[in-house]
Amino acid sequence: MSLGDSSTELGKVRGLGSAREGGEHWISERVSSLALLLLGVWLIASLLFLPGLDYGTLREWLRSPLGAVPMALFVITSFYHGLDGLKVVVDDYVHEPGSNFALNTLLLFVAVFGAAFALFALAKIAFGAAA
């Protein structure tokens, strides 16, 4: 973003070209995808290899550190990566700057709210009484 007439020549072009600016979103989408590759496969494999999918078994699993910690990371990373992805879709199809900003901001709020809710539920399970 140009900082206006008072900025230097360099300041005016910063962030406008392929100058290691603007690539953060692209990189963050890919780094979070690598994390989800591990965490997602962990989640599916855990659900398949648990002795059952009943209330007691799942509570016990999510109360153990090796259940609760990767699940917390999965919640955070999946909401983060999902928001990154939806932002790309919005930027592709919603060109009017006001609508684009409004929709991206709405998605940000929904994603943070959803992630906070999921983490609250997980914390309640992990730190609550045994089932």
Add this chain to the structure above:
Amino acid sequence: MAEQRARPLSPHLGIWRWGPGMAASIFHRISGGALTVAGLAVLTWWLLALAKGADAYGDFAAIAQTWVGVVVLIGLTWAFFQHLFSGIRHLVMDTGQNFDLKPNKASAVSTFVGSVVVTAAIWFYLLGVAK
């Protein structure tokens, strides 16, 4: 000065046909959107039900085991593996590889074969063993 002629534009959205490459691309976006909207909603609902208690989890499990629930969960499983496999393909292509036509087409087809085979294997296992 030469007469101003209409500049040739990229065909962009108007001209395309179905092929493995474009199908892998569009299904990457569709599966990602479905996972973010429906997948994260189910994940959050599942954790909240587990946090609330055995009765709430029983309600969740009952809905999940209706045919609509099973179809949604099978769809999410497929979306997860389709997005995972085409995501890996994207990461490979990000390194500048897999752009020759035949290998590129083969990798696009393999994302669909892989996602269908893994989804089928998981659900044959779940529906055959867990019930």
